[in-house]
Amino acid sequence: MRPIWSGSIQFGLVNIPVNVYSATSSERISFHWLHKKDQGRIHNKRVCEIDGKEVPNDEIVKGYEYSKGEYVEVEDEDFKRIAIESTKTINISDFVKSEEIDPMFFDTPYYLAPGKAAGQTYVLLREALKSSGKVGIAKVAIRQREYLAAVRPHGSALMLDTMHFADEITNSSELNLPSEDVKIDKRQLKVAEQLVEGLTAKFDSSKYQDTYREALLEVIDQKMKGAKVKPAAPRKAKPTNVVDIMDKLKESLKQIEKKKPTTRPARAKKRASKSKAA
Numbered sequence: 674m675r676p677i678w679s680g681s682i683q684f685g686l687v688n689i690p691v692n693v694y695s696a697t698s699s700e701r702i703s704f705h706w707l708h709k710k711d712q713g714r715i716h717n718k719r720v721c722e723i724d725g726k727e728v729p730n731d732e733i734v735k736g737y738e739y740s741k742g743e744y745v746e747v748e749d750e751d752f753k754r755i756a757i758e759s760t761k762t763i764n765i766s767d768f769v770k771s772e773e774i775d776p777m778f779f780d781t782p783y784y785l786a787p788g789k790a791a792g793q794t795y796v797l798l799r800e801a802l803k804s805s806g807k808v809g810i811a812k813v814a815i816r817q818r819e820y821l822a823a824v825r826p827h828g829s830a831l832m833l834d835t836m837h838f839a840d841e842i843t844n845s846s847e848l849n850l851p852s853e854d855v856k857i858d859k860r861q862l863k864v865a866e867q868l869v870e871g872l873t874a875k876f877d878s879s880k881y882q883d884t885y886r887e888a889l890l891e892v893i894d895q896k897m898k899g900a901k902v903k904p905a906a907p908r909k910a911k912p913t914n915v916v917d918i919m920d921k922l923k924e925s926l927k928q929i930e931k932k933k934p935t936t937r938p939a940r941a942k943k944r945a946s947k948s949k950a951a
Contacts, residue, residue: 679788680761682798682824682831684768684809689795690788691763693833697782702889763833765809765824774808774823778836785824785831795831802826864922871929 676692683689706715719728736744763785787795802808802825809824813833821836 676786677783678761678815680763680813681788682763682765682785682809682811684765684798687794687798689798690791691785691795691831692788694784694786696784696832700883700886702886702893761814763811763813763822763824765811767810768802768805768807769810771806771808771825775842777842779823780835780837783833783835785833798824799826799829799831802831858919861919861922864919864926868922868925868929871926 674694676694679690679692681688681690707713708715719730719733720726721728735747737747738744785795798809811822811824813820813822813835821838823832823834823836825832825834
């Protein structure tokens with residue numbers, strides 16, 4: 674695995690050389706637009722909406738729409754003037770409790786591996802973060818753009834998570850949500866809690882597969898072989914009404930009980946142990 678870039682973590686007077694690696698990869702299937710008649714590729718043309726003519730690249734500029742239909746042109750020199758030097762330094766300014774960070778702030782995860790002769794200080798920071806339950810909040814400049822980021826331990830690795838700034842997070846108060854003090858039936862809550870408990874399991878990422886991608890690849894494979902693909906039956910889930918929610922909850926519990934492995938009665942276990950002893 675090749676690093677995206679090499680730099681260093683800095684906090685106080687401490688400097689830890691690190692290599693940065695992608696922690697995720699996209700497995701999404703991409704498509705091209707084609708002309709149905711002859712399978713020719715369709716390309717997007719840049720056309721001026723005023724004169725209707727295609728515009729060459731050297732005549733295209735960037736503009737910021739400050740009012741409906743009103744733009745101010747922003748030139749390359751303007752971007753150079755405010756460009757942040759990509760120092761490739763992860764500069765930690767604060768350490769905060771991990772539980773204080775809302776997960777929605779996290780954006781893209783990266784692995785950090787120690788650079789040359791940096792293993793000892795790397796481990797020191799990793800273990801200090803683990804024992805304290807803290808996360809390092811940093812600023813990092815990548816490709817002339819500044820990012821907010823978090824440095825946190827993840828098993829034997831340190832992770833760098835780029836984060837959203839506060840003004841990039843939308844407020845849920847704008848949504849029409851039920852109030853937190855809405856009264857609910859205690860019996861329904863009890864059964865709902867039992868249902869949650871019945872479906873509780875240890876998280877295992879390998880258990881969850883991208884079934885949509887698998888089904889799409891299967892359709893593509895069938896079409897490559899010339900097979901006719903049958904249309905899928907439409908499925909639409911109906912919302913559960915307040916009137917019948919108790920019945921739905923109880924029926925769900927029954928289904929969970931049926932799926933649970935049955936255990937032999939205590940007497941049967943004793944008989945089995947006696948026969949083994951004999």
